[in-house]
Amino acid sequence: xxxxxxxxxxxxxxxxxxxxxxxxxxxxxxxxxxxxxxxxxxxxxxxxxxxxxxxxxxxxxxxxxxxxxxxxxxxxxxxxxxxxxxxxxxxxxxxxxxxxxxxxxxxxxxxxxxxxxxxxxxxxxxxxxxxxxxxxxxxxxxxxxxxxxxxxxxxxxxxxxxxxxxxxxxxxxxxxxxxxxxxxxxxxxxxxxxxxxxxxxxxxxxxxxxxxxxxxxxxxxxxxxxxxxxxxxxxxxxxxxxxxxxxxxxxxxxxxxxxxxxxxxxxxxxxxxxxxxxxxxxxxxxxxxxxxxxxxxxxxxxxxxxxxxxxxx
Numbered sequence: 001x002x003x004x005x006x007x008x009x010x011x012x013x014x015x016x017x018x019x020x021x022x023x024x025x026x027x028x029x030x031x032x033x034x035x036x037x038x039x040x041x042x043x044x045x046x047x048x049x050x051x052x053x054x055x056x057x058x059x060x061x062x063x064x065x066x067x068x069x070x071x072x073x074x075x076x077x078x079x080x081x082x083x084x085x086x087x088x089x090x091x092x093x094x095x096x097x098x099x100x101x102x103x104x105x106x107x108x109x110x111x112x113x114x115x116x117x118x119x120x121x122x123x124x125x126x127x128x129x130x131x132x133x134x135x136x137x138x139x140x141x142x143x144x145x146x147x148x149x150x151x152x153x154x155x156x157x158x159x160x161x162x163x164x165x166x167x168x169x170x171x172x173x174x175x176x177x178x179x180x181x182x183x184x185x186x187x188x189x190x191x192x193x194x195x196x197x198x199x200x201x202x203x204x205x206x207x208x209x210x211x212x213x214x215x216x217x218x219x220x221x222x223x224x225x226x227x228x229x230x231x232x233x234x235x236x237x238x239x240x241x242x243x244x245x246x247x248x249x250x251x252x253x254x255x256x257x258x259x260x261x262x263x264x265x266x267x268x269x270x271x272x273x274x275x276x277x278x279x280x281x282x283x284x285x286x287x288x289x290x291x292x293x294x295x296x297x298x299x300x301x302x303x304x305x306x307x308x309x310x311x312x313x
Contacts, residue, residue, distance in 0.1 A: 003036040006106035009301035010087045011094035011142035012172070012259040012266045016225035017205035019190070021151050023094075023142035026170050028298035029087040031095070033062060033102035035110045041078035045070060050082040058130075061096040062103035065127030069104055072123075073113055081106075090178050092260035097139030100127035105144065105304040120144050120304075122157040134187065139260065146303030148213060165216030167270045168254065169299045173244060173282050176292035177263045179237065186261035189233045198228050209255070213268070218254035221268055225255030238263050243285050251277040 010029040015022040041047050046057045046067055057063025062083055070079065081103055087095040101124045108115050115123075124140035141149045141159040152158040179185065205224045212220025235241055238258065244265050245256040251274045253267040269275065279295055286293050 002110065003034055004106045004110040005032055005034040005307040006102040006109070007032045007305045007307070008098040008102035008105070008143040009146070010098060010298075011139045012092070012170070012257075012264075013094060013097075013136075013138040013142065014227075014230065014258070014260055016209055016231070016255065016257040017202040017227040017229075018138070018150075018209070019227070019230040020136050020138055021206070022149070022209070023138040023151075024148045024164065024170075025094075025142040025146045025301040025303070026172075026298040027301040028170070028172060028296045029093060030301075031087050031098040031102050032084040033099060033106050034082040034084075035066075035103065035106035036080045036082070037077050037110065038080035039078060041080065044078055045076065046079050046081065048081050048083060050084055060099075061127040061130045062099040063127070064130045065100040065104050065123045066107050068126050069107055069113075069115075069123045073111070075111055077111075079107060079110075088174070090182055091174055092258065092262045092264040093172070093174070094139035094143060094260060096130070096183075097124065097128060098143045100124040101140045101143035101304055103127075105306060109306050117144060118157045118159060121159055125154065125157065144304050147300055150210070162210070162214055164213045164300050167216045168213065168221075168268050169270070169297065171253070171267045171269050171273075171275060171278060172259060172296045172298065173265045173267075173286075174294045174296065175238075175240065175263045175265075175286060176294075177238075179263075183261050186234055186237070189237075190230050191233055194229055201228050212255075218268075218270065218272065221255040222249065225257050225268065227257070231258055234258065234262065238265075240285060240289055240291060241265060244282065247281040247285060248278050251281060253278065 013023040089095040125135045125137040145161045150160045208220045209224030255268040259266040
């Protein structure tokens with residue numbers, strides 16, 4: 001019996017003003033999911049292996065995504081998912097979304113379902129409810145499509161893939177901070193009502209950011225990679241963020257924002273950015289606050305990649 005492995009890359013969602021709207025896939029980390037038809041499971045539709053934390057398919061992002069996919073396509077053959085986590089969880093790098101994206105892609109290929117890219121996003125998005133409490137499409141859309149994505153609609157799902165200018169890459173500061181149920185908590189902090197002036201300002205930011213990333217205009221990226229609504233509400237969780245952002249911009253980063261729900265901070269960089277100055281500045285700020293961290297340089301990643309291998313290989 002064949003088995004299929006899918007690889008999906010890490011991502012940074014929200015991207016400044018783009019809450020649940022903009023995301024980018026980067027090659028900082030990746031998850032791999034292998035799907036196998038496994039008759040030894042008996043009547044159990046889906047079994048998850050390779051994870052220490054959450055083997056229950058109904059409360060696991062990959063599992064919940066695949067269960068919805070199998071049920072909607074009338075598939076009753078038992079499936080084993082082996083999940084190999086490469087993306088650190090709980091740090092705003094799209095870990096749960098990548099697992100879901102890889103799982104849906106692997107199972108779709110295994111059964112020859114030929115689902116569209118938007119359908120893959122839809123099923124992967126459903127799985128995100130297992131970690132955040134509500135489905136959201138930005139991380140999974142980036143992992144599935146690769147590159148820079150705009151979530152045009154979630155009902156029905158429509159995603160637009162855009163091209164980031166070749167001069168840009170990313171530098172991500174990953175503080176060693178773990179907040180229990182962080183994604184759910186961060187989504188509760190999003191204001192339900194906002195002034196019209198804040199909406200207009202964020203709309204300006206979104207326009208500038210998209211134009212800047214596509215056109216290679218670092219001033220537009222710097223101006224556009226801000227958020228007076230969601231990021232402003234979440235900043236108190238991360239007292240180091242403002243200092244990091246100011247330092248990174250002074251060192252030549254084109255733009256800086258919280259990656260996803262944080263605590264990671266992602267900077268858009270190019271050949272005018274002083275990477276060593278950013279590294280030394282990060283050390284100065286976070287060591288003073290007694291916060292451990294790592295720094296990862298990355299480039300724009302491609303979409304989910306499929307590898308098909310005979311069982312037993």
